[in-house]
Amino acid sequence: MKTFAEFGLEPKVLQAITELGFEESTPIQDKSIPVAMTGRDLIGQAQTGTGKTAAFGIPLINKIPTSEDRIVALIMTPTRELAIQVADEIGKLTRYKGLRSLPIYGGQEIGRQIRALKKRPQIIIGTPGRLLDHINRKTIRLDDVQTVVLDEADEMLDMGFMEDIQSILKLVPEERQTMLFSATMPLNIQKLAQQFLKDPEHVSVIPKQVTAPSIEQAYIEVHERQKFEALSRLLDMESPELAIIFGRTKRRVDELSEALQKRGYSADGLHGDLSQNQRDNVMRKFRDGSIDVLVATDVAARGLDVSGVTHVINFDLPQDPESYVHRIGRTGRAGKEGTAWSFVTPREIDHLHFIERITRQRMNRKPLPSLAEAIEGKQRVTAERVLEVVQNEEFSEYKAIAIQLLEQYDSVHLLAATIKLLTGEKKDVDIELTPEEPLRAKKRRPDIRSNGRPFNRSSSSYGGNRSGGSGGGGGYRGRDDRRSSGGGGYRGNNSSGGSYENRGSGGYSKRSSSEGRSSENRRPRPSDDFTNS
Ligand SMILES: Nc1ncnc2c1ncn2[C@@H]1O[C@H](COP(=O)(O)OP(=O)(O)OP(=O)(O)O)[C@@H](O)[C@H]1O
Numbered sequence: 288m289k290t291f292a293e294f295g296l297e298p299k300v301l302q303a304i305t306e307l308g309f310e311e312s313t314p315i316q317d318k319s320i321p322v323a324m325t326g327r328d329l330i331g332q333a334q335t336g337t338g339k340t341a342a343f344g345i346p347l348i349n350k351i352p353t354s355e356d357r358i359v360a361l362i363m364t365p366t367r368e369l370a371i372q373v374a375d376e377i378g379k380l381t382r383y384k385g386l387r388s389l390p391i392y393g394g395q396e397i398g399r400q401i402r403a404l405k406k407r408p409q410i411i412i413g414t415p416g417r418l419l420d421h422i423n424r425k426t427i428r429l430d431d432v433q434t435v436v437l438d439e440a441d442e443m444l445d446m447g448f449m450e451d452i453q454s455i456l457k458l459v460p461e462e463r464q465t466m467l468f469s470a471t472m473p474l475n476i477q478k479l480a481q482q483f484l485k486d487p488e489h490v491s492v493i494p495k496q497v498t499a500p501s502i503e504q505a506y507i508e509v510h511e512r513q514k515f516e517a518l519s520r521l522l523d524m525e526s527p528e529l530a531i532i533f534g535r536t537k538r539r540v541d542e543l544s545e546a547l548q549k550r551g552y553s554a555d556g557l558h559g560d561l562s563q564n565q566r567d568n569v570m571r572k573f574r575d576g577s578i579d580v581l582v583a584t585d586v587a588a589r590g591l592d593v594s595g596v597t598h599v600i601n602f603d604l605p606q607d608p609e610s611y612v613h614r615i616g617r618t619g620r621a622g623k624e625g626t627a628w629s630f631v632t633p634r635e636i637d638h639l640h641f642i643e644r645i646t647r648q649r650m651n652r653k654p655l656p657s658l659a660e661a662i663e664g665k666q667r668v669t670a671e672r673v674l675e676v677v678q679n680e681e682f683s684e685y686k687a688i689a690i691q692l693l694e695q696y697d698s699v700h701l702l703a704a705t706i707k708l709l710t711g712e713k714k715d716v717d718i719e720l721t722p723e724e725p726l727r728a729k730k731r732r733p734d735i736r737s738n739g740r741p742f743n744r745s746s747s748s749y750g751g752n753r754s755g756g757s758g759g760g761g762g763y764r765g766r767d768d769r770r771s772s773g774g775g776g777y778r779g780n781n782s783s784g785g786s787y788e789n790r791g792s793g794g795y796s797k798r799s800s801s802e803g804r805s806s807e808n809r810r811p812r813p814s815d816d817f818t819n820s
């Protein structure tokens with residue numbers, strides 16, 4: 288691990304990094320930044336939450352001269368939320384250098400984006416559909432782009448963006464630097480990389496398991512109809528600081544977030560059918576803590592970085608192991624602890640084992656939390672709240688009544704009654720969710736993992752297997768950098784139908800974007816009912 292000063296970055300970039308509180312580089316940054324600074328193409332792979340954004344963001348920002356007034360860097364992300372988040376981080380990194388960066392994504396009023404483009408940003412962070420829309424309108428020109436980054440490239444392909452990405456990349460000058468980053472590297476990336484990257488350096492930090500070791504993983508076997516009860520008990524027992532609950536479909540997310548609200552939890556839902564305003568609102572509330580449970584489809588599975596997410600709950604198991612890795616990677620980020628729970632119906636046990644095999648990580652089987660555990664959990668939280676007031680707040684105005692009450696009643700009685708009152712009974716409302724079909728177990732496609740190794744190699748210029756991360760430091764615990772064939776390159780066959788928002792089936796894509804519908808001359812995507820980007 289290095290300090291950032293050792294990379295020979297511009298002082299203003301360094302200053303911004305310091306301000307962000309980054310003390311040491313993470314292993315993927317350690318390896319990527321020097322390579323990227325030489326201008327070489329790069330394929331970067333590292334676990335979720337290990338700082339890939341800065342790994343490409345820092346060298347990208349470093350090389351752009353402040354005097355530049357053309358679009359010289361383009362970052363593509365699969366979802367709108369991710370575009371906003373990456374733009375935010377890039378914005379922070381360029382604070383002192385004073386570069387201009389702009390997120391460009393579907394759902395936002397295009398006129399507003401056009402006005403912002405007139406301020407001549409040097410860095411554009413966008414989702415492919417809307418980018419193409421601007422390109423067609425000639426409001427964005429890519430003739431001067433020198434650096435392209437594909438973040439979560441595999442996801443963009445799964446979402447049906449292959450053609451869009453190809454069209455975009457063909458418009459970027461050949462003499463450019465292209466960087467591709469992801470936590471997992473399935474094979475379809477290979478095709479894209481071969482087509483668009485020149486002699487890329489593979490930079491990977493892949494431990495034996497693809498999931499971060501800071502995430503504790505558990506599952507509970509439940510029947511479909513018990514799931515909601517299990518969830519509310521689990522939430523009560525664990526009392527997460529912030530939790531993300533993944534549901535399989537948009538309907539599921541709607542029903543579940545509504546049900547949680549009815550039961551008194553501070554929850555809201557996020558999926559691709561909501562308006563961009565609604566999506567932004569929900570994310571803002573979740574980021575600032577005014578809701579503490581985010582219920583989402585896989586639209587929130589990728590790349591999202593919200594600090595304080597202590598729990599990820601798979602209310603429905605994800606379709607494939609890759610999605611599992613990304614979902615649970617929303618917790619346990621930047622070396623913090625996190626817990627991931629998955630609900631598994633009896634018929635899905637095989638599917639769970641399949642996920643375990645591919646991720647090379649066992650999940651601990653846990654019993655359904657009992658009512659007693661749930662109540663105890665809630666009481667504990669209330670007691671903590673009371674103690675917090677005792678220790679940190681002024682309450683002398685309440686003392687007179689306390690003394691009065693204590694003259695008549697026993698203190699234990701009084702306190703117990705107060706805690707009962709504060710804990711609040713769960714509102715007794717009937718909850719009924721539309722059941723989801725169980726996922727069927729899948730066979731692993733043998734060609735994928737056995738051959739899917741090229742992206743897992745450490746780059747030869749680093750001596751092949753140089754360890755950059757074992758032990759971890761600076762808040763990044765227990766990462767590991769062994770070369771492994773188990774890092775990625777998997778993709779489950781998709782056997783289930785239904786209106787999944789999240790996964791394309793096998794090779795074809797079910798996901799697409801509704802952005803850019805306004806542009807007449809675009810071909811419709813395979814399915815237009817997804818609005819992820
Ligand atoms: N060197 C560093 N030191 C401390 N924190 C860091 C460092 N680099 C990045 N971070 C923080 O770590 C968090 C995760 O970073 P980031 O979102 O880039 O992860 P990622 O590897 O892209 O994850 P994912 O695979 O989920 O997209 C962010 O909050 C980021 O600010």
Ligand SMILES: [Mg+2]
Pocket residue numbers: 339340438590
């Ligand atoms: Mg990321």
